Amino acid sequence: MLTKGEIKYIQSLQDKKHRDAAQRFVVEGAKWLEELIQWQPDWIEKILATKKWKEEHKRAADSFVVESIEDYEMEKISFLSQPSPVLAIARKPVHENPVFDHNRWNLVLDGIQDPGNLGTIIRIADWFGLPAIFCSSDTADAYNPKVVQATMGSLCRVKIIYGNLEKILSETDIPVFISAMQGNNIFDTNAQSGILVIGSEGKGVRPEVAAKASRKITIPRIGRAESLNAAVATGIMLARLTSPRQLSKGH
Amino acid sequence: MLTKGEIKYIQSLQDKKHRDAAQRFVVEGAKWLEELIQWQPDWIEKILATKKWKEEHKRAADSFVVESIEDYEMEKISFLSQPSPVLAIARKPVHENPVFDHNRWNLVLDGIQDPGNLGTIIRIADWFGLPAIFCSSDTADAYNPKVVQATMGSLCRVKIIYGNLEKILSETDIPVFISAMQGNNIFDTNAQSGILVIGSEGKGVRPEVAAKASRKITIPRIGRAESLNAAVATGIMLARLTSPRQLSKGH
Numbered sequence: 001m002l003t004k005g006e007i008k009y010i011q012s013l014q015d016k017k018h019r020d021a022a023q024r025f026v027v028e029g030a031k032w033l034e035e036l037i038q039w040q041p042d043w044i045e046k047i048l049a050t051k052k053w054k055e056e057h058k059r060a061a062d063s064f065v066v067e068s069i070e071d072y073e074m075e076k077i078s079f080l081s082q083p084s085p086v087l088a089i090a091r092k093p094v095h096e097n098p099v100f101d102h103n104r105w106n107l108v109l110d111g112i113q114d115p116g117n118l119g120t121i122i123r124i125a126d127w128f129g130l131p132a133i134f135c136s137s138d139t140a141d142a143y144n145p146k147v148v149q150a151t152m153g154s155l156c157r158v159k160i161i162y163g164n165l166e167k168i169l170s171e172t173d174i175p176v177f178i179s180a181m182q183g184n185n186i187f188d189t190n191a192q193s194g195i196l197v198i199g200s201e202g203k204g205v206r207p208e209v210a211a212k213a214s215r216k217i218t219i220p221r222i223g224r225a226e227s228l229n230a231a232v233a234t235g236i237m238l239a240r241l242t243s244p245r246q247l248s249k250g251h
Numbered sequence: 252m253l254t255k256g257e258i259k260y261i262q263s264l265q266d267k268k269h270r271d272a273a274q275r276f277v278v279e280g281a282k283w284l285e286e287l288i289q290w291q292p293d294w295i296e297k298i299l300a301t302k303k304w305k306e307e308h309k310r311a312a313d314s315f316v317v318e319s320i321e322d323y324e325m326e327k328i329s330f331l332s333q334p335s336p337v338l339a340i341a342r343k344p345v346h347e348n349p350v351f352d353h354n355r356w357n358l359v360l361d362g363i364q365d366p367g368n369l370g371t372i373i374r375i376a377d378w379f380g381l382p383a384i385f386c387s388s389d390t391a392d393a394y395n396p397k398v399v400q401a402t403m404g405s406l407c408r409v410k411i412i413y414g415n416l417e418k419i420l421s422e423t424d425i426p427v428f429i430s431a432m433q434g435n436n437i438f439d440t441n442a443q444s445g446i447l448v449i450g451s452e453g454k455g456v457r458p459e460v461a462a463k464a465s466r467k468i469t470i471p472r473i474g475r476a477e478s479l480n481a482a483v484a485t486g487i488m489l490a491r492l493t494s495p496r497q498l499s500k501g502h
Contacts, residue, residue, distance in 0.1 A: 120480050129473030154476050187494045222380030225405050232486035239487040243438045
């Protein structure tokens with residue numbers, strides 16, 4: 001049985017202010033919990049679950065603090081329109097200062113606002129094996145419940161690091177590729193490593209950040225749509241850039 | 252001033268049943284209206300707009316039936332959380348029977364459920380210059396307000412045709428490529444044309460449809476994410492397949 005204070009506390013974690021103060025965030029859903037238990041068990045502070053979930057996950061119940069709660073309580077604390085049988089209160093991970101890797105593709109986001117897009121991009125980064133994403137401070141918060149949900153567990157494997165992009169891009173000698181409407185065809189780009197910068201949905205990459213670019217790259221448009229969704233553009237670029245085929249193709 | 256009956260009628264167009272009966276759908280937003288006026292003026296039955304929009308769009312006001320309504324009325328009929336200054340009641344287009352094109356890539360969707368995904372896919376198809384998308388009957392309805400919104404105007408340029416996929420795939424001699432978890436690397440696929448089939452978010456392509464495939468293709472996974480978002484996967488595949496670069500690369 002949850003106290004009023006506990007319910008209020010969990011509900012408060014919808015807001016970034018409260019997540020930052022508590023250094024906690026919420027994970028929901030049976031599938032997500034499996035990922036969390038497998039990949040980041042140390043993040044788990046407490047699991048709140050229906051009796052049924054607890055009975056079906058005896059090992060989890062032995063390893064973690066699992067409190068069983070009633071369906072109506074889950075409805076009160078869940079951020080989902082259809083509450084799942086399990087919810088965890090998790091510790092926000094602390095990541096070191098950003099370090100770009102000279103030997104692979106690094107992803108930088110400049111001001112992505114839509115939580116669904118950010119979550120989808122984290123999932124894409126995970127698919128293509130990127131260990132981290134570097135974000136401008138005005139990018140959506142990765143621990144926002146909608147982002148967490150959209151990552152479908154990939155948040156366990158991809159470090160999300162926020163910082164001053166102008167500064168960190170000034171301090172590196174790795175080539176910076178900016179996604180832009182006018183630029184070199186991504187399919188003509190044969191670089192094996194670098195930093196890929198994706199801009200916000202409406203405005204693209206800010207001029208201060210674009211000023212750090214070595215090269216502008218673009219996805220060639222054949223038809224008439226004015227733009228591509230930011231997550232779709234990230235997927236197309238990372239797929240192309242990380243594709244092993246380019247190794248054998250060269251110039 | 253809208254009558255109660257008119258308000259009720261517009262609200263009813265949220266539901267597929269009523270859209271099908273009336274053969275009408277709703278378009279909202281100043282930007283979307285520009286696309287509609289430019290590309291499909293014949294679809295427009297009636298425009299409802301604030302006085303300000305009407306004054307700023309005198310040519311539209313001369314060419315179409317434009318009724319000015321008050322903000323509080325727009326709030327009542329809008330499907331958006333933040334109502335825009337303009338809304339159109341549009342005629343659903345009638346498209347001929349599906350005809351695949353031997354000389355280009357054709358896109359087929361098997362059971363895409365999420366309206367946001369379908370809208371994003373229509374926008375992707377438009378970006379890559381596809382004139383049509385062929386959908387199984389259980390794919391989300393393209394005239395659902397959430398889909399319409401997510402297409403950002405691309406619905407004006409891409410024909411959405413629903414039908415029996417097993418039947419139409421049986422009747423064609425064009426090679427069918429199925430997006431699958433296990434298949435040939437999309438970056439090793441050098442076909443210049445064909446039919447690309449994308450399955451639903453949870454279940455992929457149905458076995459009955461997969462049985463019509465000439466080849467399975469896949470986006471190579473480097474990391475750990477279990478899957479890619481269906482719209483992102485469509486974007487990656489269409490970008491690769493329609494890329495002019497493959498012409499010069501070949502095998």
